[in-house]
Each structure stands twice: as structure tokens, then as C-alpha cells.
Amino acid sequence: MRSVEPVRPPSNSPVVSEQHSAGGLVVRGDEVLLIATAGGRRWQLPKGHLEAGELPAEAALREVREETGVTGSILAPLSGVDYTFLERGKHRIRKHVDYFLLSYESGSETNFEPREVVAARWFPWAEAIARLSHANDRRVAEQAWRIVRERQGENLPAGGEK
Numbered sequence: 001m002r003s004v005e006p007v008r009p010p011s012n013s014p015v016v017s018e019q020h021s022a023g024g025l026v027v028r029g030d031e032v033l034l035i036a037t038a039g040g041r042r043w044q045l046p047k048g049h050l051e052a053g054e055l056p057a058e059a060a061l062r063e064v065r066e067e068t069g070v071t072g073s074i075l076a077p078l079s080g081v082d083y084t085f086l087e088r089g090k091h092r093i094r095k096h097v098d099y100f101l102l103s104y105e106s107g108s109e110t111n112f113e114p115r116e117v118v119a120a121r122w123f124p125w126a127e128a129i130a131r132l133s134h135a136n137d138r139r140v141a142e143q144a145w146r147i148v149r150e151r152q153g154e155n156l157p158a159g160g161e162k
Helices: 056-068 125-131 135-154
Strands: 015-028 031-037 042-044 047-049 070-077 081-087 091-107 119-124
Touching: 015 056, 015 070, 015 135, 031 056, 031 125, 047 056, 056 070, 056 091, 070 135, 081 135, 091 135, 119 125, 125 135
Parallel strands: 015 091
Antiparallel strands: 015 031, 015 047, 031 042, 031 119, 070 091, 081 091
């Protein structure tokens, strides 16, 4: 039997690290809140890193409040997202993001965090989904919209009419 040498990556291959973030999709009536980054060209859901000892739901509420100026309360967990990206061409990041559907409680999107966000704005559901820059965010928003519509259907009187 022949011994097999382990395959070693070349010395110039990127270092890989894991990151865990959480975020939320805030709903207010028939609108949802998105943030813009990168000069306002990239619309996305607010999210950020978990702090030491913080649960994903706690981080989602904190990050939404910090990035958008809006406070929400959790209605439901949403699907998580996993992706990999290269940071500064050297460092490979594997990221997991836990998302939550939030109902608007208070605050104003005009109080967004200007060091991280260039705009925060409310959009009707369909427009918000169309504006999202990343397919993963669109899938999360579509799931959230289904949940909201199902819950609205549960509140209809017999016969399905409002």
C-alpha cells in the first residue's frame, strides 16, 4: 500500500476565516426598509457581526437599530445565508448570516449610521425585492413577504374578505 502525502496549499493561498452575522428585514405596513452602501448603488438588508456572547436575534435587533435608526421587534426567523468572499485579495471569508423578520416599532430611517450606510429607505415589497443587489437577500425578502401575506390571510374573516 502506497502512502499518500497530504496536499498542502501553496504558500500564497488565502487564509480562510469564519464570520457570523445577523440582520433583519423590517416591515412597516406594506413597506420594508433597505439600506444602501457603496455610493448608494447597492441596496441590501441591514446586518452585522455578532458581539461576544450575543445571540443572533439580539445582534439582528442591534444591527438594524445601529445601521438604520429604526427599532423593530422580531416576528419570525428567516432562512440564513452562507457565502464566501475574498477580502483585500488575500483573506477568504466564509460568512453565515442569520436573518429575522422584524415589525417596525419606532425611530426614523433618517438616523442611519453614515459611517456604514449612505441611505436607508422604505420601499413597497415588490420594489424592495427588485432593488436588492444580492440574490441571497432577494430570497430572504421573498420568504419574509410570504410569511407576512400568510399572516395577513390568517387575520381575514371567513370568506377571505377584509
